[in-house]
Amino acid sequence: AQSVTQLGSHVSVSEGALVLLRCNYSSSVPPYLFWYVQYPNQGLQLLLKYTTGATLVKGINGFEAEFKKSETSFHLTKPSAHMSDAAEYFCAVSEGTGGSYIPTFGRGTSLIVHP
Amino acid sequence: KAGVTQTPRYLIKTRGQQVTLSCSPISGHRSVSWYQQTPGQGLQFLFEYFSETQRNKGNFPGRFSGRQFSNSRSEMNVSTLELGDSALYLCASSSGTSGTTDTQYFGPGTRLTVL
Numbered sequence: 001a002q003s004v005t006q007l008g009s010h011v012s013v014s015e016g017a018l019v020l021l022r023c024n025y026s027s028s029v030p031p032y033l034f035w036y037v038q039y040p041n042q043g044l045q046l047l048l049k050y051t052t053g054a055t056l057v058k059g060i061n062g063f064e065a066e067f068k069k070s071e072t073s074f075h076l077t078k079p080s081a082h083m084s085d086a087a088e089y090f091c092a093v094s095e096g097t098g099g100s101y102i103p104t105f106g107r108g109t110s111l112i113v114h115p
Numbered sequence: 116k117a118g119v120t121q122t123p124r125y126l127i128k129t130r131g132q133q134v135t136l137s138c139s140p141i142s143g144h145r146s147v148s149w150y151q152q153t154p155g156q157g158l159q160f161l162f163e164y165f166s167e168t169q170r171n172k173g174n175f176p177g178r179f180s181g182r183q184f185s186n187s188r189s190e191m192n193v194s195t196l197e198l199g200d201s202a203l204y205l206c207a208s209s210s211g212t213s214g215t216t217d218t219q220y221f222g223p224g225t226r227l228t229v230l
Contacts, residue, residue: 041223
């Protein structure tokens with residue numbers, strides 16, 4: 001069964017600093033990997049996803065993530081944090097075959113950005 | 116295009132009652148997925164519908180059911196409500212045929228409180 005671990009329920013950075021949110025997964029087959037952001041009282045918004053091909057994935061709002069198969073990781077980074085990046089971030093894995101894919105989410109990481 | 120809409124946004128029910136939540140996907144999207152978000156269990160996949168057929172189902176009891184209409188609108192029903200069903204229920208739609216591995220667009224959710 002697949003699982004997703006997000007290290008750190010809260011990450012605090014200063015505005016302008018590097019953002020690094022960690023995600024490790026377990027999957028028996030090559031998975032689809034996703035990062036979502038959720039602002040208060042809103043649904044999720046897709047930041048980026050990995051399916052196949054290039055392991056460095058660029059997303060919206062300056063975020064990117066690198067798929068490292070050997071480390072079973074898909075960490076999310078952004079070079080310079082902005083106040084508007086403060087939100088909850090979720091890593092997700094979708095594994096399956098034959099068109100049947102069940103997504104599994106991490107518990108989320110709350111990003112706090114200090115001025 | 117209008118985004119994913121969910122009605123109602125807030126709902127209060129008592130134990131033992133049943134509830135129906137509605138989701139209108141983005142125009143042209145044929146895949147609709149439902150998720151439950153709680154502080155205790157996090158984000159969990161409920162089920163996914165495509166062209167009126169349930170394609171994937173998460174690990175939830177039979178009290179949770181859903182359906183999709185010919186216009187792609189979807190409803191989910193929870194019967195015999197329990198206190199633990201209190202949650203934010205999120206709906207997402209996608210334009211592709213791969214459901215949860217496609218880019219999904221989420222609605223704002225329906226906040227269900229069970230007393």
